[in-house]
Amino acid sequence: xxxxxxxxxxxxxxxxxxxxxxxxxxxxxxxxxxxxxxxxxxxxxxxxxxxxxxxxxxxxxxxxxxxxxxxxxxxxxxxxxxxxxxxxxxxxxxxxxxxxxxxxxxxxxxxxxxxx
Amino acid sequence: xxxxxxxxxxxxxxxxxxxxxxxxxxxxxxxxxxxxxxxxxxxxxxxxxxxxxxxxxxxxxxxxxxxxxxxxxxxxxxxxxxxxxxxxxxxxxxxxxxxxxxxxxxxx
Numbered sequence: 361x362x363x364x365x366x367x368x369x370x371x372x373x374x375x376x377x378x379x380x381x382x383x384x385x386x387x388x389x390x391x392x393x394x395x396x397x398x399x400x401x402x403x404x405x406x407x408x409x410x411x412x413x414x415x416x417x418x419x420x421x422x423x424x425x426x427x428x429x430x431x432x433x434x435x436x437x438x439x440x441x442x443x444x445x446x447x448x449x450x451x452x453x454x455x456x457x458x459x460x461x462x463x464x465x466x467x468x469x470x471x472x473x474x475x476x
Numbered sequence: 477x478x479x480x481x482x483x484x485x486x487x488x489x490x491x492x493x494x495x496x497x498x499x500x501x502x503x504x505x506x507x508x509x510x511x512x513x514x515x516x517x518x519x520x521x522x523x524x525x526x527x528x529x530x531x532x533x534x535x536x537x538x539x540x541x542x543x544x545x546x547x548x549x550x551x552x553x554x555x556x557x558x559x560x561x562x563x564x565x566x567x568x569x570x571x572x573x574x575x576x577x578x579x580x581x582x583x584x
Contacts, residue, residue, distance in 0.1 A: 395573070397519075405511070405519060405562055407573035421571045455518055461566035461573075462509045464530070466518040 362386040362465045364456045369470030372446055380470050382439040382456030389437035390414070393460035396430060396441050398452035399469075406452075409441065410460055424450075446474045478503050478567050482576035490584040495550040497579045499541075499563035508546035509564045510539060513578075519562065523548060558583050 368380040380396070396408040409430040410419045418430050429442040439456055451474045457463035479502040489495045499508055510523040521530040523539035526546060536551045550557055563576040 397573075404578045405513075405564075405575040407571055407575070410572055419572050461507075462521065462524045462564070463511075463519075464521045464524070466520070468518055 362458070364458065364465055364467035366454065366456050366467045366470035369454065369472050371473045371475065373476050374447060374474055376446055377442070377444045378446060378472060379443065380441040380454055380456075380472070382441075382467055384437045384439065384456075384458075387458070387465075389432075390434040392458050394430075394432060394439045395457045395460065395463060396439075397455045397457050397463070397466075398450075398472075399455070400449075400452045403452075408454070411439070412460075443472070446472075448474050450474050477569070477571060478505060478565055478574055480563050480565060480574055480576035482561075482563060482579050484579060485577070486580045486582070488582040488584045489550075489553040491553055491555065493553045493584075495553050495557075495581065497548045497561055497563075497581070499546045499548075499576050501544045501546070501565060504543045505565040505567070507565070508539070508541060509566075510548050511562045511564065512559045513562065514559045522561070553583065555583050557581060 363385045365383045372378045395410040411430045415432050427445045431440045453469040455469045456467040458465040481500045483498050507525045511519040512522045513519040527539045538549045560578045560580045562578045
């Protein structure tokens with residue numbers, strides 16, 4: 361069974377950093393591109409970043425470029441999202457998802473609240 | 477940036493009623509994908525590559541469309557179909573993925 365389990369969420373002050381992790385199991389992690397998608401409270405889905413299966417290519421939405429870094433450790437089957445210079449508008453549930461042009465598996469989400 | 481506009485934003489359907497949700501793209505796209513999300517839960521892949529049902533999706537659901545106009549149809553509404561449905565497209569431009577704003581479907 362494919363499983364994606366996010367961790368690392370929490371309450372953080374504006375301007376500070378937070379790192380999310382996503383532990384994958386039930387499939388060969390190194391075969392898949394992976395993504396982060398977020399959902400602000402009571403809002404819709406918003407793609408954040410994608411990383412290629414081998415980590416050689418990364419893609420970001422404009423609003424997080426230069427602040428967020430997506431990475432992966434294929435030996436540990438784990439996806440990461442390093443979030444720096446956080447803003448109130450980054451408050452959301454962050455989902456780890458498998459795939460690139462379509463996401464066929466999702467984690468349960470990690471809640472990130474940016475507030476003083 | 478390709479913008480996806482879903483309609484309606486909210487709708488209610490009676491059991492057995494046919495339901496159609498529309499997703500219009502600001503530019504032509506090759507495929508449309510759909511997700512179902514219930515309150516407090518993660519999105520689930522529902523329809524991919526415009527018309528292919530994801531694993532476990534009842535065959536009362538179907539997807540169709542091309543170019544800038546796509547739709548998700550439920551042939552006969554059931555209580556368990558109550559959810560928010562999002563369309564999504566992929567583009568080689570930035571942002572790579574965009575989602576529609578969602579259609580909240582309720583039972584009458």
